[in-house]
Amino acid sequence: MSKKILIYAFTLRRDAAAALILKGQLESRGATVVIACSYNFDFYLKYWGPDICLISTISRIENITKYCPSSEIVLWPGEGSEPLESSNALMIKNRDGAWRRISRILSWGEHDRQIFKQMFDDADSKVFVCGNPRLDLAKASPLINERTKNRHSIGIMGRFNSLNHYDGRPTIYSLNDTENLASVIDQAKGYTVIVNTIKWIVENTNEQIQIRPHPLEAPENYKYLQNMYKGRITIDESFDLAHWIAGQKLILTPSSTSFLEAYITKTPIINIEKLADFVQPSREIQPFAALSQDAGISPASYTELRELITSPPTHIKNEKIEAHLKHAHGWHLPQTAASKAADILVGSKLQPLPKIKLLQRWGLAQVSNIMFRKACRRNPLFSNFNYCEQFHKSPEYFAEITRLICSKIKD
Structure with missing residues (x-):
């Protein structure tokens, strides 16, 4: 059964590119995907009812629980390789109920996974090393x-x-x-x-x-x-x-x-x-x-x-940076972070998108676009931070990156 997946891209110029590459990998496996941010995330929770929510910040956990309690919460961190004092693990530890509500964590590297293991006895069952998603465009781009x-x-x-x-x-x-x-x-x-x-x-x-x-x-x-x-x-x-x-x-x-x-x-x-x-x-x-x-x-x-x-x-x-890339960012992994994450979430089998779910997503996207346009009328700089599919056009070569990554997948 095709999964409906909602990806939270916190900032436009930091998170949207990685989210678009991940979206391509998930859709190639038959999932229906929406990229949302602060202005429309709750809208999609209420009216789309995603099966899985990928969040980059744990502040979204409460609203997911409130508006779409059946949705699986997966942490796809916007930041990684931080010291323990500013780590995602410590923030989750200090947020009541957050660890229990999160089902899986797509860690950047072994560095973060080890911090989670220090904090939680059952970390091995939840934390999966995928690599730094921001580096996929350096790893996979043909240009x-x-x-x-x-x-x-x-x-x-x-x-x-x-x-x-x-x-x-x-x-x-x-x-x-x-x-x-x-x-x-x-x-x-x-x-x-x-x-x-x-x-x-x-x-x-x-x-x-x-x-x-x-x-x-x-x-x-x-x-x-x-x-x-x-x-x-x-x-x-x-x-x-x-x-x-x-x-x-x-x-x-x-x-x-x-x-x-x-x-x-x-x-x-x-x-x-x-x-x-x-x-x-x-x-x-x-x-x-x-x-x-x-x-x-x-x-x-x-x-x-x-x-x-x-x-x-x-x-x-620089050997110090080489070691950091391997230990904290999974740079040595043969797969891209997006491909590894998609395998964990929906499996590795390539399959077409279901047309009926695409139609439902299209209708909601029209409403979301109106929300975005209204926000831009209130503040023309709103688009500097918030992603909108109809406004921010994906570079054409992103489709080629998706194709190249998929070409390495074996049925």
């Missing part, structure tokens, strides 16, 4: 190698969401929680380095610049730079981070978990934190993201930074 042979610009990655909220809220909103002060100061310092560097690149080189905002940022607020430096700057709003990184000559960024895609595609990384003199170094607050400093170079002066831009460093294999 990555081609992109790395035609690198065309200098990439700048934003992580300034306390200054530039995706929905247009001002920076002062971040300071409603005064503990955010250090973060706001560090982001302001980091952005100052970025602005100074952009000015230098434009004035002293012929390089094109591409800026990719953080998933919690508003891309619109970077577009003033395009007006200042006409013809030199592009703002990237695409789903596929790995595809974008693979096309860059180098990446300029604060510490970020996205260093993995850069490392895998052998894209040089320049980390700006030392130059920006951060108040809270990432090594102290987010050890995983701080590994990006080991994957690249952290210049201590603008002179050193400019030399690196002019003559980018070559990729060097």
